[in-house]
Amino acid sequence: MRKFRLIAPVMAFVLVLAACGNGEDGGADGTGAPEGLEEGDGSIVVTSLWGGAEEEAFVAVLDAFTEETGIEAEYEANRTDYATVLRTRIQGGNPPDVAIIPGIGFLRSFARDGSLIPMSDLGINREDIEGNYASGILDVGVVDDELYGVMVKLNSKATIWYSPERFEEMGVEPAEDWEGLLQLTEDIKAAGATPWSLGAADGWTLTDWFEITYLKMHGAEAYDTLFSPEGDWTDASVQETLDVIFGELLVEDNVDGGVDGALATAFVDAIGQVFSTSPSSELYYGGGFVGGIATGQDVNPDLAGQEGTAIDWFPFPTVNGSGEGLVTYGGDVMAALVADSDVAAFMEFMTTVESGQTWAEGGTIISPIVDVDTAVYPTTLIQAEAEQVTSAEAVRFDGSDLLPAGPDLGALLQSALRGEDMGSLLEEFQQQVTTAWEQE
Amino acid sequence: MAVSSPPAVATAPKADREPGAGFNWAAVLFMAPAALFLAVFLAFPAVYTVALSFNRARRGEFTEWVGLDNWIRLFTEDPNFLRLGFPPSGALWNNVLWLVFYVSLCVLLGLVIAVVATRVRYEAFIKALVFVPQAIAAASIAIMWRFIYSPDAETGLMNSILGIFNVGPVSLLGSPDTVNWALIAVGVWSSVGFTTVILSAAIKGISSEVLEAARVDGANETQIFWRIIVPMVSLPISVVAVTLVVNVIKLFDLIYVMTLGGPGAASRVIAFSMYQEAFPAGQFGYGATIAVVMLLLLIPVMFFNIRRFRAEAVQQ
Numbered sequence: 001m002r003k004f005r006l007i008a009p010v011m012a013f014v015l016v017l018a019a020c021g022n023g024e025d026g027g028a029d030g031t032g033a034p035e036g037l038e039e040g041d042g043s044i045v046v047t048s049l050w051g052g053a054e055e056e057a058f059v060a061v062l063d064a065f066t067e068e069t070g071i072e073a074e075y076e077a078n079r080t081d082y083a084t085v086l087r088t089r090i091q092g093g094n095p096p097d098v099a100i101i102p103g104i105g106f107l108r109s110f111a112r113d114g115s116l117i118p119m120s121d122l123g124i125n126r127e128d129i130e131g132n133y134a135s136g137i138l139d140v141g142v143v144d145d146e147l148y149g150v151m152v153k154l155n156s157k158a159t160i161w162y163s164p165e166r167f168e169e170m171g172v173e174p175a176e177d178w179e180g181l182l183q184l185t186e187d188i189k190a191a192g193a194t195p196w197s198l199g200a201a202d203g204w205t206l207t208d209w210f211e212i213t214y215l216k217m218h219g220a221e222a223y224d225t226l227f228s229p230e231g232d233w234t235d236a237s238v239q240e241t242l243d244v245i246f247g248e249l250l251v252e253d254n255v256d257g258g259v260d261g262a263l264a265t266a267f268v269d270a271i272g273q274v275f276s277t278s279p280s281s282e283l284y285y286g287g288g289f290v291g292g293i294a295t296g297q298d299v300n301p302d303l304a305g306q307e308g309t310a311i312d313w314f315p316f317p318t319v320n321g322s323g324e325g326l327v328t329y330g331g332d333v334m335a336a337l338v339a340d341s342d343v344a345a346f347m348e349f350m351t352t353v354e355s356g357q358t359w360a361e362g363g364t365i366i367s368p369i370v371d372v373d374t375a376v377y378p379t380t381l382i383q384a385e386a387e388q389v390t391s392a393e394a395v396r397f398d399g400s401d402l403l404p405a406g407p408d409l410g411a412l413l414q415s416a417l418r419g420e421d422m423g424s425l426l427e428e429f430q431q432q433v434t435t436a437w438e439q440e
Numbered sequence: 441m442a443v444s445s446p447p448a449v450a451t452a453p454k455a456d457r458e459p460g461a462g463f464n465w466a467a468v469l470f471m472a473p474a475a476l477f478l479a480v481f482l483a484f485p486a487v488y489t490v491a492l493s494f495n496r497a498r499r500g501e502f503t504e505w506v507g508l509d510n511w512i513r514l515f516t517e518d519p520n521f522l523r524l525g526f527p528p529s530g531a532l533w534n535n536v537l538w539l540v541f542y543v544s545l546c547v548l549l550g551l552v553i554a555v556v557a558t559r560v561r562y563e564a565f566i567k568a569l570v571f572v573p574q575a576i577a578a579a580s581i582a583i584m585w586r587f588i589y590s591p592d593a594e595t596g597l598m599n600s601i602l603g604i605f606n607v608g609p610v611s612l613l614g615s616p617d618t619v620n621w622a623l624i625a626v627g628v629w630s631s632v633g634f635t636t637v638i639l640s641a642a643i644k645g646i647s648s649e650v651l652e653a654a655r656v657d658g659a660n661e662t663q664i665f666w667r668i669i670v671p672m673v674s675l676p677i678s679v680v681a682v683t684l685v686v687n688v689i690k691l692f693d694l695i696y697v698m699t700l701g702g703p704g705a706a707s708r709v710i711a712f713s714m715y716q717e718a719f720p721a722g723q724f725g726y727g728a729t730i731a732v733v734m735l736l737l738l739i740p741v742m743f744f745n746i747r748r749f750r751a752e753a754v755q756q
Contacts, residue, residue: 084719091500109722113498201614201703257591257609263703264591264614405721408520411704418615428519435517439496439723 037123040342043072048100048332049082053296057362064358065349071342083405090115095337098346100152102332103401104140108440110335111143117336119147122344129351134390137368140397141333152350153365154331155288156385157208157398159313161274162283166193170282174314178244181317185254188282195254197281198262199270200417203410207400208328209250209285210413212316214241216323220394227399229437233430239422244319246416256281259417272299275311285316287330288385292364307381315388325393330401331368360386406436486735492728500724510729520705521713521730531708532733535688537620538627538709543684545628547677550635554643555665557636567640571633578630582697585626589613613699616706623694623707630694631687635680642676643669682745689737710734 050058055077062073076096078085083106089095095115101107110116119126119141126147130138133151141149160174167173170191175181188195199205215223218237225231226238255262256273265273267286274284275294284290294311295304303311318324334350336343349355356367363378366386374390377383389395400409412429416422493511496504514521522530553570557563573581590596591611593603602608612622646669654668670677692711695701701708701716708716710730718727 081720083722087499087719087722106722113722115499203702203704257611260611260614261591261609262614264589264611269592406717406723408705411702414702414704431517432519435513439726 037344038340040071040340040345042070042342043074044097044342044346045074045076046098046100046346047076047078047082047086047096049077049079049102051077051079052298053292053362054364057359057364060362061350061355061359064355065346068349068354069345071345073346086110090337097338097340097343098334098336100332100334101149104333104397105401105404107141107149107333107335108143109405111146111148112440115337116148117339117343119150119336119347121339122336122347124344124347124351132351132353132369132371134368134370134395136395140331141335149333149335150347150351151331151368152334153359154329154368154389155366156389157287157328157330158212158316158326158388159288159290159385160283160285160316161271161290161294161311161313163274163279163310164312165309166279166282175317177317177321178319182248185249185283189253194256194281195283196250197256197265197270197273197284198250198417199265199267199286200262200414201265202267203408203414204400205267205270205286205410206413206417207409208287208330208398209245210241210409211396211399212285212328213245213319214238214399215326215328215396216316216319217241217244219322220326220396223396223399227402229434231433233426233433238426242413242416242422246413246419250417259419263414263417268293268298275300275303277302288313288366288382289364291379291381291385307379311381313381313384327389327392327395328398329389329395330398403433404436404440406439407432489728489731489735492725493732495725495728497723497725497728506725510726513726514729514733520708529706531705531710531713534620534707535691535709538624538688538691539685541621542624542627542631542688543681545624546631546635546684547639547681549628549632550639550680551670551673551677553632553636554640555669557640558643567633567636570636573630574633576630578693579697581626581630582694585629586613586698589622614703616703619699619703619707623698626698627691627694631684635684638676638680639673642673646672678748682741685741686738689734689741710737 046062048058055075059075062075065071065073082102086096086099086101090110090113101110107116126138129150137151138147140151141147162174170188170193172184172187172191175184185195211223214226214237217240222237226233226235250262252258256270257265262270271284271286271290271294273279273281276299291307291311291313293299295301295307334347336347351369353369353371356369356372357376359365360367360372360376361378363382366377366382366389370390374383374386377386403409407429409429412422412425415425491502492500494505494507495502496506498504518530520530522528522532527533553566557566560566576584587595588597589612591599591609591614593599593609596609598612599609602610610618612618650668650672651664654664659667690711691709692715695707695709695712696715699707701712710733714727714730714734716727717723717730721727
């Protein structure tokens with residue numbers, strides 16, 4: 001058995017190579033869809049880690065695809081251990097046709113493993129679809145100068161969530177700069193409430209904090225360098241950012257449950273601390289998707305329909321006077337693992353305004369496709385989020401998703417939250433990041 | 441005698457056979473299925489894993505020979521696996537903590553409960569009670585204890601009790617200083633039933649004459665425990681201890697469900713690191729290196745076990 005399992009991926013790889021060769025020939029003829037591309041069997045499987053409302057919204061897109069092309073599209077959710085399941089399927093010679101990959105580190109790793117089909121092999125060339133996207137969006141899917149994936153959904157990560165009603169009761173207002181945010185924190189405490197909820201058990205919630213603050217403080221150029229192989233984590237800018245977040249704002253008295261409590265609170269529970277029926281704190285910083293979760297089954301469905309009164313967000317403020325108009329965002333990239341005509345048709349469909357519009361109507365995502373009309377977003381919260389991203393001076397992709405797999409930025413920031421001395425930890429992290437970039 | 445006689449018997453019929461047939465084909469035939477399964481499912485994967493540990497191994501295949509790079513990185517550049525210093529930390533060190541505290545506490549508590557339980561009328565009830573966790577799947581135990589440890593006093597049993605005394609709330613799983621101890625406590629809770637039942641059976645096997653003789657000679661109960669009972673059940677204790685040691689080296693499920701190796705990487709153990717590096721991070725060569733470390737740690741334990749089984753066979 002073991003031997004066959006080894007042969008299967010090799011066989012699959014050979015088939016893929018064969019398909020690739022044909023695809024390139026077709027592309028060179030300039031006939032759009034490559035002629036040599038293997039004919040599909042009329043159905044495709046798409047995997048992702050979404051469930052609940054996010055899944056429903058995406059299945060609507062798949063249905064629209066089936067209606068247009070007659071190709072059956074099945075959705076398969078792997079809610080946990082996404083990378084593990086995907087790797088095992090690839091190893092077993094049974095990859096899904098299309099995978100939606102969270103994290104560019106993973107995309108690079110899969111691409112360099114030779115598991116992904118370049119878009120050009122499916123007859124989709126960058127210059128043909130470039131006009132559909134804002135500048136920089138397609139760059140995210142490029143590995144070693146080859147376009148492997150296309151961003152299909154994104155969320156702003158520059159939103160701070162609160163309840164306007166409770167703010168009114170306390171007589172406080174959203175902040176516009178860092179001093180304002182510190183003052184707001186003090187005012188909430190003065191009103192007898194706990195300011196910040198933090199889901200620090202999930203390390204990535206802290207990486208979002210770090211990324212937006214770093215971007216605002218040090219600008220887009222420094223941000224790009226830090227999250228590239230040239231990045232230096234022992235640079236003073238990193239320590240300064242940590243001091244601002246964990247020295248001024250997220251300190252013991254400002255955080256629900258104290259630092260230890262926050263470190264044991266998972267992300268959804270932290271949203272619940274602000275938006276459940278018995279809230280215990282007032283502010284939650286997290287991506288635009290927080291709105292969907294807070295008004296969903298996991299937290300408080302009663303909030304749905306009360307957007308703007310019981311739940312709303314304000315933009316992450318400038319930090320020490322800088323960072324106006326800078327926004328971080330997170331998103332998922334779609335990539336093909338099988339080269340056939342059905343997959344090519346699906347990938348092409350996903351770059352159209354029609355697919356973006358259908359998906360946007362579901363109210364769980366921001367479409368990266370520029371021509372999607374913001375009026376189709378079902379709630380004012382998401383409309384405002386879409387406008388924040390499209391009107392931003394510069395947007396930057398979630399930095400921890402750009403880092404190679406291995407070094408755990410979330411864990412590093414958990415140490416910072418606990419108030420540990422970061423000097424040696426940052427040196428150690430720098431070493432790990434260097435190794436990880438080399439290992440990719 | 442028993443050891444030396446079989447070869448003598450075996451050589452006699454061999455002489456009757458054709459020349460050149462010094463090979464027992466029937467024996468080979470009977471062993472073949474077992475040998476085949478061992479070769480396919482044990483020997484081959486083991487050799488394959490060792491070979492992978494010297495390779496970059498993209499997709500788990502041999503892609504790029506990297507020599508000792510994985511090994512050097514594992515022991516010198518990976519603080520999540522081993523960070524020397526005071527106190528040391530990392531997955532390997534956590535396994536050492538487990539080995540020392542989990543094994544000794546399980547054996548000691550099991551022994552004490554077994555001895556005390558034999559002296560009361562409701563012994564069966566006590567043993568059933570401590571044995572209950574053995575009947576619960578490890579994942580369920582992990583989820584149960586995650587609730588018990590929850591810092592939210594409304595769901596967390598521990599913190600609601602502490603709340604009565606105006607302490608806390610404390611988050612044992614949220615702090616790297618306490619997380620390993622909290623996990624080891626769960627491990628002990630779930631395994632004490634196993635040691636109690638085995639050791640209790642062994643204690644029952646001690647002849648009452650020995651104990652009475654000791655009492656007649658004026659030994660008190662503490663002396664009887666340490667000088668009579670413990671030495672007389674030393675063999676079952678070593679059986680139990682070896683089983684627990686193997687449990688520790690294989691430990692994965694409790695960590696995976698309760699903390700995912702966190703906070704940060706504070707509660708990782710070797711098996712969890714292997715999973716983390718090989719699957720989510722896709723570094724199969726590096727993961728294989730950690731797997732080989734596990735194998736190397738298990739070999740002496742197995743060697744000890746086999747030696748003891750042989751010794752017992754000879755005694756019989």
